[in-house]
Amino acid sequence: MDKLLIKGGNSLAGTVEISGAKNAALPELCAALLTADSVTLENVPALQDVATMLKLIRNMGVQAERSQARPSTVTLNAGALSSPEAPYELVKTMRASVLALGPLLARFGEATVSLPGGCAIGSRPVDQHIKGMQAMGAEIVVEHGYMIARLPAGQKRLKGASITTDMVTVTGTENFLMAATLAEGETILENAAQEPEIGDLAEMLIKMGARIEGHGTRRIRIQGVERLHGCTHQVVADRIEAGTFLCAVAATGGDVVLKAGRADHLDAVIDKLREAGAVITAGDGFIRIQASGRMKAQSFRTTEYPGFPTDMQAQFMALNAIAQGASAVTETIFENRFMHVNEMVRLGAKIQIEGKVAVMEGVEKLSGATVMATDLRASASLVIAGLVAQGETMVDRIYHLDRGYDQMEAKLRGIGADIERVRS
Numbered sequence: 001m002d003k004l005l006i007k008g009g010n011s012l013a014g015t016v017e018i019s020g021a022k023n024a025a026l027p028e029l030c031a032a033l034l035t036a037d038s039v040t041l042e043n044v045p046a047l048q049d050v051a052t053m054l055k056l057i058r059n060m061g062v063q064a065e066r067s068q069a070r071p072s073t074v075t076l077n078a079g080a081l082s083s084p085e086a087p088y089e090l091v092k093t094m095r096a097s098v099l100a101l102g103p104l105l106a107r108f109g110e111a112t113v114s115l116p117g118g119c120a121i122g123s124r125p126v127d128q129h130i131k132g133m134q135a136m137g138a139e140i141v142v143e144h145g146y147m148i149a150r151l152p153a154g155q156k157r158l159k160g161a162s163i164t165t166d167m168v169t170v171t172g173t174e175n176f177l178m179a180a181t182l183a184e185g186e187t188i189l190e191n192a193a194q195e196p197e198i199g200d201l202a203e204m205l206i207k208m209g210a211r212i213e214g215h216g217t218r219r220i221r222i223q224g225v226e227r228l229h230g231c232t233h234q235v236v237a238d239r240i241e242a243g244t245f246l247c248a249v250a251a252t253g254g255d256v257v258l259k260a261g262r263a264d265h266l267d268a269v270i271d272k273l274r275e276a277g278a279v280i281t282a283g284d285g286f287i288r289i290q291a292s293g294r295m296k297a298q299s300f301r302t303t304e305y306p307g308f309p310t311d312m313q314a315q316f317m318a319l320n321a322i323a324q325g326a327s328a329v330t331e332t333i334f335e336n337r338f339m340h341v342n343e344m345v346r347l348g349a350k351i352q353i354e355g356k357v358a359v360m361e362g363v364e365k366l367s368g369a370t371v372m373a374t375d376l377r378a379s380a381s382l383v384i385a386g387l388v389a390q391g392e393t394m395v396d397r398i399y400h401l402d403r404g405y406d407q408m409e410a411k412l413r414g415i416g417a418d419i420e421r422v423r424s
Protein backbone atom coordinates (compact mmCIF):
# COMPACT_ATOMS: atom_id res chain seq x y z
CA MET A 1 0.00 0.00 0.00
CA ASP A 2 1.46 3.36 -1.04
CA LYS A 3 2.10 6.07 1.52
CA LEU A 4 2.95 9.75 1.34
CA LEU A 5 5.99 11.10 3.19
CA ILE A 6 5.73 14.83 3.88
CA LYS A 7 8.35 17.11 5.43
CA GLY A 8 6.34 20.03 6.74
CA GLY A 9 7.19 23.70 6.88
CA ASN A 10 7.51 24.83 3.25
CA SER A 11 5.34 27.66 2.00
CA LEU A 12 3.78 27.13 -1.43
CA ALA A 13 4.26 29.28 -4.53
CA GLY A 14 3.62 28.88 -8.25
CA THR A 15 0.87 27.59 -10.51
CA VAL A 16 -1.31 24.48 -10.30
CA GLU A 17 -3.57 23.23 -13.09
CA ILE A 18 -6.95 22.14 -11.75
CA SER A 19 -8.27 18.91 -13.33
CA GLY A 20 -11.76 17.97 -14.44
CA ALA A 21 -14.19 17.22 -11.62
CA LYS A 22 -14.45 13.64 -10.39
CA ASN A 23 -18.09 14.16 -9.46
CA ALA A 24 -18.95 15.43 -12.95
CA ALA A 25 -16.82 12.96 -14.91
CA LEU A 26 -18.39 9.92 -13.20
CA PRO A 27 -22.04 10.67 -14.11
CA GLU A 28 -20.95 11.89 -17.53
CA LEU A 29 -19.22 8.58 -18.27
CA CYS A 30 -22.53 6.89 -17.36
CA ALA A 31 -24.45 9.30 -19.60
CA ALA A 32 -22.66 7.72 -22.58
CA LEU A 33 -24.85 4.65 -21.90
CA LEU A 34 -27.87 6.69 -23.05
CA THR A 35 -26.93 6.66 -26.74
CA ALA A 36 -25.71 4.27 -29.41
CA ASP A 37 -23.57 7.09 -30.87
CA SER A 38 -20.03 7.95 -29.85
CA VAL A 39 -19.54 10.43 -27.02
CA THR A 40 -16.28 12.29 -26.47
CA LEU A 41 -15.47 13.60 -23.01
CA GLU A 42 -12.60 16.04 -22.63
CA ASN A 43 -10.81 17.05 -19.43
CA VAL A 44 -11.43 13.67 -17.79
CA PRO A 45 -9.22 13.51 -14.68
CA ALA A 46 -6.73 10.66 -14.17
CA LEU A 47 -8.23 9.17 -11.02
CA GLN A 48 -8.78 5.71 -9.65
CA ASP A 49 -12.57 6.28 -9.60
CA VAL A 50 -12.51 7.13 -13.31
CA ALA A 51 -10.49 3.97 -13.99
CA THR A 52 -13.05 1.98 -11.98
CA MET A 53 -15.97 3.56 -13.85
CA LEU A 54 -14.31 2.82 -17.20
CA LYS A 55 -13.82 -0.79 -16.09
CA LEU A 56 -17.46 -0.97 -15.02
CA ILE A 57 -18.89 0.30 -18.31
CA ARG A 58 -16.39 -1.70 -20.41
CA ASN A 59 -17.57 -4.75 -18.51
CA MET A 60 -21.06 -3.95 -19.86
CA GLY A 61 -19.71 -3.90 -23.42
CA VAL A 62 -19.03 -0.16 -23.83
CA GLN A 63 -16.01 0.71 -25.96
CA ALA A 64 -13.96 3.32 -24.12
CA GLU A 65 -10.61 4.65 -25.33
CA ARG A 66 -8.37 7.32 -23.86
CA SER A 67 -6.73 9.38 -26.61
CA GLN A 68 -3.00 8.60 -26.92
CA ALA A 69 -2.17 12.18 -27.82
CA ARG A 70 -4.37 13.72 -25.13
CA PRO A 71 -5.07 11.21 -22.33
CA SER A 72 -7.68 13.46 -20.71
CA THR A 73 -9.93 12.86 -23.74
CA VAL A 74 -12.01 9.69 -23.62
CA THR A 75 -14.20 8.44 -26.44
CA LEU A 76 -17.05 6.10 -25.54
CA ASN A 77 -19.46 4.03 -27.55
CA ALA A 78 -22.33 2.10 -25.99
CA GLY A 79 -23.74 0.92 -29.33
CA ALA A 80 -23.74 -2.75 -28.41
CA LEU A 81 -24.17 -3.63 -24.76
CA SER A 82 -23.45 -7.20 -23.63
CA SER A 83 -24.80 -7.02 -20.05
CA PRO A 84 -26.59 -4.21 -18.23
CA GLU A 85 -24.99 -5.18 -14.94
CA ALA A 86 -22.78 -3.49 -12.34
CA PRO A 87 -21.23 -6.31 -10.27
CA TYR A 88 -20.25 -5.98 -6.61
CA GLU A 89 -16.50 -6.41 -7.27
CA LEU A 90 -16.50 -3.14 -9.21
CA VAL A 91 -19.16 -1.29 -7.23
CA LYS A 92 -17.73 -1.94 -3.77
CA THR A 93 -14.98 0.68 -4.07
CA MET A 94 -17.07 3.41 -5.62
CA ARG A 95 -20.45 4.79 -4.61
CA ALA A 96 -20.88 6.48 -7.99
CA SER A 97 -21.52 3.08 -9.64
CA VAL A 98 -25.16 3.59 -8.65
CA LEU A 99 -25.23 6.13 -11.50
CA ALA A 100 -25.44 3.26 -13.99
CA LEU A 101 -28.99 2.48 -12.81
CA GLY A 102 -30.84 5.40 -14.46
CA PRO A 103 -29.21 5.26 -17.91
CA LEU A 104 -29.41 1.45 -18.16
CA LEU A 105 -33.10 1.39 -17.25
CA ALA A 106 -33.88 4.27 -19.58
CA ARG A 107 -32.16 2.84 -22.65
CA PHE A 108 -32.31 -0.93 -22.15
CA GLY A 109 -35.32 -1.32 -19.86
CA GLU A 110 -33.33 -3.36 -17.34
CA ALA A 111 -30.45 -3.01 -14.92
CA THR A 112 -28.79 -5.08 -12.23
CA VAL A 113 -26.68 -2.89 -10.00
CA SER A 114 -24.98 -3.98 -6.80
CA LEU A 115 -25.81 -1.98 -3.70
CA PRO A 116 -22.76 0.16 -3.00
CA GLY A 117 -20.50 -1.23 -0.28
CA GLY A 118 -20.13 0.27 3.18
CA CYS A 119 -18.30 3.56 3.35
CA ALA A 120 -16.34 5.32 6.05
CA ILE A 121 -18.44 8.51 6.02
CA GLY A 122 -21.89 7.12 6.80
CA SER A 123 -24.45 4.50 5.84
CA ARG A 124 -25.34 6.13 2.46
CA PRO A 125 -28.55 4.29 1.54
CA VAL A 126 -29.99 4.32 -2.00
CA ASP A 127 -33.68 4.29 -1.05
CA GLN A 128 -34.33 7.59 -2.86
CA HIS A 129 -32.82 6.26 -6.11
CA ILE A 130 -35.12 3.24 -5.91
CA LYS A 131 -38.17 5.33 -5.01
CA GLY A 132 -37.60 7.68 -7.96
CA MET A 133 -37.11 4.90 -10.50
CA GLN A 134 -40.25 3.18 -9.18
CA ALA A 135 -42.17 6.44 -9.63
CA MET A 136 -41.05 6.31 -13.27
CA GLY A 137 -42.58 2.87 -13.62
CA ALA A 138 -39.64 0.55 -12.97
CA GLU A 139 -40.11 -2.64 -10.99
CA ILE A 140 -37.23 -3.03 -8.57
CA VAL A 141 -36.39 -5.80 -6.16
CA VAL A 142 -33.38 -5.88 -3.88
CA GLU A 143 -32.02 -9.41 -3.73
CA HIS A 144 -28.64 -10.87 -2.77
CA GLY A 145 -27.17 -7.36 -2.46
CA TYR A 146 -28.33 -6.27 -5.92
CA MET A 147 -30.98 -3.84 -7.17
CA ILE A 148 -32.67 -5.77 -9.95
CA ALA A 149 -34.72 -3.34 -12.01
CA ARG A 150 -36.83 -3.82 -15.10
CA LEU A 151 -39.75 -2.31 -16.93
CA PRO A 152 -43.12 -4.13 -16.68
CA ALA A 153 -43.80 -6.60 -19.50
CA GLY A 154 -44.81 -4.83 -22.70
CA GLN A 155 -43.51 -1.43 -21.55
CA LYS A 156 -40.65 -0.04 -23.66
CA ARG A 157 -39.82 3.21 -21.90
CA LEU A 158 -39.79 4.68 -18.41
CA LYS A 159 -42.67 7.09 -17.80
CA GLY A 160 -42.24 10.72 -16.83
CA ALA A 161 -43.13 11.39 -13.19
CA SER A 162 -43.06 14.01 -10.50
CA ILE A 163 -40.33 13.06 -8.04
CA THR A 164 -39.81 14.78 -4.70
CA THR A 165 -36.94 13.30 -2.73
CA ASP A 166 -36.98 13.21 1.08
CA MET A 167 -33.64 15.01 1.14
CA VAL A 168 -31.44 16.69 -1.45
CA THR A 169 -29.40 13.95 -3.12
CA VAL A 170 -26.70 14.66 -5.69
CA THR A 171 -26.35 11.28 -7.39
CA GLY A 172 -30.10 10.73 -6.94
CA THR A 173 -30.82 13.90 -8.93
CA GLU A 174 -28.28 12.78 -11.56
CA ASN A 175 -29.82 9.33 -11.88
CA PHE A 176 -33.34 10.76 -12.33
CA LEU A 177 -32.09 13.40 -14.75
CA MET A 178 -30.43 10.80 -16.98
CA ALA A 179 -33.37 8.38 -16.75
CA ALA A 180 -35.91 11.12 -17.54
CA THR A 181 -34.20 12.19 -20.77
CA LEU A 182 -35.45 9.01 -22.51
CA ALA A 183 -38.73 8.58 -20.57
CA GLU A 184 -42.14 9.02 -22.11
CA GLY A 185 -43.53 12.44 -21.19
CA GLU A 186 -42.49 15.01 -18.63
CA THR A 187 -40.54 14.49 -15.43
CA ILE A 188 -40.38 17.11 -12.70
CA LEU A 189 -37.67 16.83 -10.07
CA GLU A 190 -38.55 18.75 -6.92
CA ASN A 191 -35.96 19.28 -4.17
CA ALA A 192 -33.26 18.71 -6.81
CA ALA A 193 -29.58 19.15 -5.98
CA GLN A 194 -28.02 22.34 -7.39
CA GLU A 195 -24.35 21.33 -7.35
CA PRO A 196 -22.36 22.61 -10.37
CA GLU A 197 -21.75 19.00 -11.41
CA ILE A 198 -25.53 18.61 -11.97
CA GLY A 199 -25.52 21.67 -14.22
CA ASP A 200 -22.53 20.29 -16.13
CA LEU A 201 -24.25 16.92 -16.63
CA ALA A 202 -27.44 18.68 -17.79
CA GLU A 203 -25.42 20.72 -20.31
CA MET A 204 -23.91 17.53 -21.67
CA LEU A 205 -27.34 15.85 -21.94
CA ILE A 206 -28.75 18.91 -23.73
CA LYS A 207 -25.88 18.61 -26.26
CA MET A 208 -27.03 15.01 -26.73
CA GLY A 209 -30.54 16.20 -27.58
CA ALA A 210 -32.19 16.11 -24.15
CA ARG A 211 -34.84 18.67 -23.25
CA ILE A 212 -34.05 19.98 -19.78
CA GLU A 213 -34.96 23.21 -17.99
CA GLY A 214 -34.24 24.52 -14.52
CA HIS A 215 -30.95 22.72 -13.80
CA GLY A 216 -29.09 24.72 -11.17
CA THR A 217 -32.39 25.32 -9.33
CA ARG A 218 -34.43 23.18 -6.91
CA ARG A 219 -36.92 22.25 -9.68
CA ILE A 220 -35.78 20.55 -12.88
CA ARG A 221 -38.18 19.78 -15.75
CA ILE A 222 -37.32 17.19 -18.36
CA GLN A 223 -39.33 16.38 -21.48
CA GLY A 224 -38.38 12.87 -22.52
CA VAL A 225 -37.24 12.24 -26.10
CA GLU A 226 -37.11 8.98 -28.05
CA ARG A 227 -33.39 8.95 -28.56
CA LEU A 228 -30.24 10.88 -27.76
CA HIS A 229 -27.25 11.36 -30.03
CA GLY A 230 -23.51 11.69 -29.51
CA CYS A 231 -21.69 14.83 -28.38
CA THR A 232 -18.36 16.27 -27.30
CA HIS A 233 -18.30 17.68 -23.81
CA GLN A 234 -15.62 19.14 -21.54
CA VAL A 235 -15.81 18.11 -17.88
CA VAL A 236 -16.15 21.14 -15.59
CA ALA A 237 -13.16 21.98 -13.34
CA ASP A 238 -13.02 20.24 -9.97
CA ARG A 239 -14.15 22.76 -7.34
CA ILE A 240 -13.19 20.40 -4.51
CA GLU A 241 -9.66 19.94 -5.83
CA ALA A 242 -9.37 23.73 -6.16
CA GLY A 243 -10.75 24.21 -2.64
CA THR A 244 -8.27 21.67 -1.29
CA PHE A 245 -5.31 23.59 -2.78
CA LEU A 246 -6.74 26.88 -1.44
CA CYS A 247 -6.85 25.42 2.08
CA ALA A 248 -3.33 24.03 1.69
CA VAL A 249 -1.92 27.45 0.73
CA ALA A 250 -3.91 29.23 3.46
CA ALA A 251 -2.39 26.80 5.96
CA THR A 252 1.22 26.93 4.76
CA GLY A 253 1.31 30.53 3.53
CA GLY A 254 2.36 31.42 -0.01
CA ASP A 255 1.12 32.68 -3.35
CA VAL A 256 -0.45 30.21 -5.78
CA VAL A 257 -2.50 30.54 -8.95
CA LEU A 258 -4.99 27.76 -9.69
CA LYS A 259 -5.35 27.59 -13.46
CA ALA A 260 -8.84 26.60 -14.63
CA GLY A 261 -10.18 27.05 -11.09
CA ARG A 262 -13.83 28.19 -10.92
CA ALA A 263 -14.23 30.70 -8.08
CA ASP A 264 -17.95 31.01 -8.89
CA HIS A 265 -18.39 27.37 -7.78
CA LEU A 266 -16.60 27.93 -4.47
CA ASP A 267 -18.23 31.02 -3.00
CA ALA A 268 -18.90 29.56 0.46
CA VAL A 269 -15.32 28.29 0.85
CA ILE A 270 -13.70 31.43 -0.56
CA ASP A 271 -15.77 33.67 1.76
CA LYS A 272 -14.49 31.71 4.77
CA LEU A 273 -10.90 31.81 3.52
CA ARG A 274 -11.14 35.58 3.10
CA GLU A 275 -12.56 35.93 6.61
CA ALA A 276 -9.65 33.80 7.78
CA GLY A 277 -7.23 36.36 6.31
CA ALA A 278 -6.27 34.99 2.87
CA VAL A 279 -6.27 37.35 -0.11
CA ILE A 280 -8.13 35.71 -2.99
CA THR A 281 -8.56 37.16 -6.45
CA ALA A 282 -10.20 35.41 -9.36
CA GLY A 283 -11.00 35.88 -13.00
CA ASP A 284 -11.94 33.91 -16.06
CA GLY A 285 -10.30 30.53 -15.57
CA PHE A 286 -8.09 31.23 -12.55
CA ILE A 287 -8.10 31.69 -8.78
CA ARG A 288 -5.13 33.25 -6.98
CA ILE A 289 -4.52 32.93 -3.25
CA GLN A 290 -1.97 34.87 -1.22
CA ALA A 291 -1.61 34.03 2.44
CA SER A 292 0.88 34.98 5.10
CA GLY A 293 0.99 34.55 8.86
CA ARG A 294 -1.50 32.63 10.93
CA MET A 295 -5.07 32.56 9.66
CA LYS A 296 -8.09 33.15 11.93
CA ALA A 297 -10.15 30.02 12.64
CA GLN A 298 -13.63 29.92 11.08
CA SER A 299 -16.80 28.18 12.21
CA PHE A 300 -19.04 26.69 9.52
CA ARG A 301 -21.82 24.21 8.81
CA THR A 302 -21.81 21.91 5.81
CA THR A 303 -24.95 22.09 3.67
CA GLU A 304 -26.05 21.38 0.14
CA TYR A 305 -24.79 23.66 -2.64
CA PRO A 306 -24.51 26.63 -2.62
CA GLY A 307 -23.68 26.16 1.08
CA PHE A 308 -20.34 24.97 2.45
CA PRO A 309 -19.58 21.57 0.81
CA THR A 310 -19.22 18.52 3.01
CA ASP A 311 -16.41 17.48 0.64
CA MET A 312 -14.37 20.50 1.91
CA GLN A 313 -15.10 20.02 5.62
CA ALA A 314 -11.99 17.97 6.51
CA GLN A 315 -9.57 20.15 4.53
CA PHE A 316 -10.85 23.35 6.17
CA MET A 317 -10.56 21.65 9.56
CA ALA A 318 -6.85 21.10 8.88
CA LEU A 319 -6.56 24.87 8.43
CA ASN A 320 -8.59 25.59 11.59
CA ALA A 321 -6.34 23.20 13.50
CA ILE A 322 -3.38 25.60 13.24
CA ALA A 323 -5.31 28.86 12.98
CA GLN A 324 -5.76 31.45 15.72
CA GLY A 325 -8.76 30.94 17.96
CA ALA A 326 -11.61 28.53 18.47
CA SER A 327 -14.08 27.24 15.89
CA ALA A 328 -17.07 24.93 15.66
CA VAL A 329 -17.54 22.78 12.55
CA THR A 330 -20.96 21.20 12.04
CA GLU A 331 -21.39 18.31 9.60
CA THR A 332 -25.03 18.07 8.51
CA ILE A 333 -24.83 15.80 5.43
CA PHE A 334 -23.12 12.59 6.57
CA GLU A 335 -23.43 11.09 10.04
CA ASN A 336 -19.87 9.78 10.29
CA ARG A 337 -17.59 12.24 8.55
CA PHE A 338 -15.15 13.15 11.33
CA MET A 339 -12.85 10.15 10.89
CA HIS A 340 -9.90 12.47 10.29
CA VAL A 341 -10.24 14.01 13.74
CA ASN A 342 -8.46 11.28 15.70
CA GLU A 343 -5.59 11.35 13.21
CA MET A 344 -5.31 15.15 13.41
CA VAL A 345 -5.26 14.88 17.19
CA ARG A 346 -2.26 12.54 16.81
CA LEU A 347 -0.51 15.43 15.02
CA GLY A 348 -1.24 17.73 17.98
CA ALA A 349 -4.60 19.28 16.99
CA LYS A 350 -7.09 20.12 19.74
CA ILE A 351 -10.49 18.87 18.64
CA GLN A 352 -13.46 17.44 20.51
CA ILE A 353 -16.46 15.89 18.82
CA GLU A 354 -19.90 16.52 20.28
CA GLY A 355 -22.40 14.75 18.01
CA LYS A 356 -22.49 16.58 14.68
CA VAL A 357 -20.13 19.30 15.89
CA ALA A 358 -16.35 19.33 16.10
CA VAL A 359 -15.16 21.96 18.54
CA MET A 360 -11.61 23.07 17.75
CA GLU A 361 -8.99 25.20 19.47
CA GLY A 362 -6.25 26.28 17.06
CA VAL A 363 -2.70 25.36 18.14
CA GLU A 364 0.50 27.14 17.12
CA LYS A 365 2.12 24.08 15.68
CA LEU A 366 1.42 20.51 14.72
CA SER A 367 4.11 17.84 14.97
CA GLY A 368 4.64 15.19 12.31
CA ALA A 369 3.60 11.57 12.94
CA THR A 370 2.35 8.53 11.05
CA VAL A 371 -1.35 8.88 10.35
CA MET A 372 -3.93 6.74 8.59
CA ALA A 373 -6.18 7.99 5.84
CA THR A 374 -9.75 6.73 6.24
CA ASP A 375 -11.57 8.25 3.27
CA LEU A 376 -10.92 10.54 0.35
CA ARG A 377 -11.24 14.02 1.88
CA ALA A 378 -9.90 12.83 5.24
CA SER A 379 -6.74 11.87 3.34
CA ALA A 380 -6.50 15.33 1.78
CA SER A 381 -6.91 16.96 5.19
CA LEU A 382 -4.06 14.87 6.60
CA VAL A 383 -1.85 15.90 3.68
CA ILE A 384 -2.57 19.58 4.47
CA ALA A 385 -1.87 18.97 8.15
CA GLY A 386 1.40 17.23 7.17
CA LEU A 387 2.44 20.22 5.03
CA VAL A 388 2.37 22.48 8.11
CA ALA A 389 3.44 20.01 10.78
CA GLN A 390 6.99 20.18 12.10
CA GLY A 391 9.11 17.23 11.01
CA GLU A 392 7.96 14.21 9.02
CA THR A 393 4.40 13.02 8.51
CA MET A 394 3.65 9.69 6.87
CA VAL A 395 0.12 9.39 5.50
CA ASP A 396 -0.78 5.72 5.18
CA ARG A 397 -3.55 4.15 3.02
CA ILE A 398 -3.49 6.81 0.34
CA TYR A 399 -5.46 4.64 -2.05
CA HIS A 400 -8.36 6.72 -0.75
CA LEU A 401 -6.62 9.88 -2.01
CA ASP A 402 -5.91 8.28 -5.39
CA ARG A 403 -9.65 7.64 -5.81
CA GLY A 404 -10.32 11.35 -6.20
CA TYR A 405 -7.18 13.47 -6.76
CA ASP A 406 -5.29 13.69 -10.04
CA GLN A 407 -1.55 13.54 -9.18
CA MET A 408 -1.93 15.44 -5.97
CA GLU A 409 1.63 14.94 -4.74
CA ALA A 410 3.17 15.94 -8.09
CA LYS A 411 1.06 19.10 -8.15
CA LEU A 412 2.07 19.93 -4.57
CA ARG A 413 5.75 19.25 -5.31
CA GLY A 414 5.45 21.63 -8.29
CA ILE A 415 4.59 24.48 -5.93
CA GLY A 416 7.31 23.73 -3.40
CA ALA A 417 6.01 21.06 -1.04
CA ASP A 418 8.42 18.41 0.22
CA ILE A 419 6.25 15.37 -0.44
CA GLU A 420 6.97 11.99 -1.95
CA ARG A 421 5.15 8.75 -2.58
CA VAL A 422 6.62 5.75 -0.82
CA ARG A 423 5.68 2.64 -2.78
CA SER A 424 5.29 -0.66 -0.99
Ligand SMILES: CC(=O)N[C@H]1[C@@H](OP(=O)(O)OP(=O)(O)OC[C@H]2O[C@@H](n3ccc(=O)[nH]c3=O)[C@H](O)[C@@H]2O)O[C@H](CO)[C@@H](O)[C@@H]1O
Pocket residue numbers: 023026095096122123124125126127128129130167168169170171172310311333334335
Ligand atom coordinates in the same frame (compact mmCIF):
# COMPACT_ATOMS: atom_id res chain seq x y z
C1 LIG B 1 -20.05 10.83 -6.79
C2 LIG B 1 -20.59 12.04 -6.10
O1 LIG B 1 -21.08 12.96 -6.72
N1 LIG B 1 -20.44 12.04 -4.78
C3 LIG B 1 -20.91 13.19 -4.03
C4 LIG B 1 -22.38 13.03 -3.76
O2 LIG B 1 -22.58 11.81 -3.06
P1 LIG B 1 -24.05 11.21 -2.96
O3 LIG B 1 -24.83 11.59 -4.15
O4 LIG B 1 -23.88 9.79 -2.62
O5 LIG B 1 -24.64 12.00 -1.74
P2 LIG B 1 -26.16 12.43 -1.55
O6 LIG B 1 -26.30 13.85 -1.98
O7 LIG B 1 -27.02 11.42 -2.20
O8 LIG B 1 -26.31 12.31 0.01
C5 LIG B 1 -26.91 13.30 0.82
C6 LIG B 1 -27.53 12.66 2.05
O9 LIG B 1 -28.67 11.94 1.63
C7 LIG B 1 -28.65 10.61 2.11
N2 LIG B 1 -29.31 9.74 1.11
C8 LIG B 1 -28.99 9.85 -0.22
C9 LIG B 1 -29.60 9.06 -1.17
C10 LIG B 1 -30.56 8.12 -0.75
O10 LIG B 1 -31.13 7.35 -1.55
N3 LIG B 1 -30.86 8.03 0.58
C11 LIG B 1 -30.26 8.81 1.52
O11 LIG B 1 -30.55 8.70 2.72
C12 LIG B 1 -27.15 10.31 2.25
O12 LIG B 1 -26.92 9.25 3.13
C13 LIG B 1 -26.64 11.65 2.77
O13 LIG B 1 -26.86 11.75 4.14
O14 LIG B 1 -22.85 14.13 -2.97
C14 LIG B 1 -22.24 14.21 -1.67
C15 LIG B 1 -22.89 15.36 -0.93
O15 LIG B 1 -22.56 16.57 -1.51
C16 LIG B 1 -20.74 14.36 -1.83
O16 LIG B 1 -20.16 14.27 -0.55
C17 LIG B 1 -20.15 13.30 -2.72
O17 LIG B 1 -18.82 13.63 -3.04
Ligand SMILES: C=C(OP(=O)(O)O)C(=O)O
Pocket residue numbers: 023094095096121311376377404
Ligand atom coordinates in the same frame (compact mmCIF):
# COMPACT_ATOMS: atom_id res chain seq x y z
C1 LIG C 1 -17.52 11.42 -0.73
C2 LIG C 1 -16.93 11.63 -1.91
O1 LIG C 1 -17.06 10.84 -3.01
P1 LIG C 1 -17.96 9.54 -3.25
O2 LIG C 1 -19.39 9.98 -3.23
O3 LIG C 1 -17.54 9.12 -4.60
O4 LIG C 1 -17.63 8.57 -2.15
C3 LIG C 1 -16.07 12.80 -2.16
O5 LIG C 1 -15.79 13.07 -3.33
O6 LIG C 1 -15.64 13.46 -1.19
